[in-house]
């Protein structure tokens with residue numbers, strides 16, 4: 176829903192905004208809601224409106240600001256937000272980025288990823304299940320334009336999700352149906368201040384250029400509400416495609432020895448959009464990665480697999496073997512993985528050593544597979560077993576639970592098969 180009707184004063188009134196926001200939180204209400212406030216107008220408005228929204232409910236609001244330390248004034252701005260929160264009697268924390276190694280590459284992207292990591296870690300530490308972000312309809316429209324520029328598909332054009340889960344925290348964007356101008360109008364009317372980030376005028380940023388271009392496009396009728404509607408329509412198409420991909424996976428996919436396995440004959444006949452979705456989620460599930468590989472390498476990898484060939488992508492090996500396609504870990508990525516029994520190994524397995532003592536968990540490797548006389552009985556190609564965990568003592572293979580040599584040991588996957596299937600519904 177996009178609220179646009181102005182009141183007599185030219186913008187949505189406080190009550191309209193509070194009621195629009197309240198509708199975004201359906202019962203049961205969480206006991207705590209975290210609010211990510213940069214100090215900009217949107218997130219400051221979010222903080223004030225949420226305070227009004229939940230004044231009669233047993234919901235504790237807590238605020239956090241990330242200090243990226245990328246501008247000299249960032250600390251002071253974070254402290255200003257702390258004061259704003261204090262005036263509303265809300266607890267506020269400053270989370271500082273930059274204590275790790277010097278970032279390289281795309282700084283904006285890294286700052287964004289670091290911000291989400293810091294905010295979700297803060298939420299988890301404080302028992303906060305829901306974290307509210309201040310993205311508005313204008314941000315959504317800008318996102319759609321920026322993704323059009325990258326020739327995005329359905330998922331990209333669906334824009335930012337109203338809700339998504341990251342690291343066990345529900346990230347929500349309750350202002351996504353509201354206009355930036357209405358929020359500024361509200362803040363001014365209530366005599367509230369916010370911080371104007373000077374980079375919001377900096378044309379070297381894509382987003383700022385897009386914001387200015389949108390003002391021109393409005394004259395052509397390519398308005399924020401129209402772009403938000405496109406995002407909503409694409410969101411519905413995304414849900415439908417996710418559902419179709421899920422049902423397809425139930426029909427042609429299985430999980431074996433930590434690998435995702437597709438029936439080649441059925442996989443070949445799928446529409447591109449569906450084979451692509453299955454492959455992306457298989458790669459993410461196997462590698463534990465968070466971001467889908469780029470579109471072109473993905474298209475090539477799917478085409479190779481459909482022709483019965485093999486390739487590597489995103490830390491995984493895509494292997495066609497007889498009538499199946501196997502997506503398993505790439506040997507080079509696990510070669511050095513070593514750990515103790517009981518610990519998480521390669522972020523995906525936990526190996527239990529039974530009565531065996533003084534063993535180390537390592538990949539089985541090609542040499543290890545040859546030491547397992549019954550490996551063929553497992554029905555997996557050797558490269559799939561090579562990257563599974565096994566137990567070693569002083570250079571001797573003691574157990575390979577996934578290659579027919581359990582020796583009283585077992586290996587449990589950290590991510591369940593159901594998580595693979597469910598991931599198709601949410602992407």
Ligand SMILES: Nc1ncnc2c1ncn2[C@@H]1O[C@H](COP(=O)(O)OP(=O)(O)OP(=O)(O)O)[C@@H](O)[C@H]1O
Pocket residue numbers: 210211212213214215216217218219239240241242243290307308309310314372
């Ligand atoms: N440094 C930060 N600390 C906490 N939350 C942040 C920070 N930067 C961004 N956010 C969150 O992400 C949302 C969108 O970020 P974006 O960079 O588009 O906003 P902004 O221009 O910094 O400010 P605003 O959205 O508040 O006007 C913000 O509304 C806020 O909820």
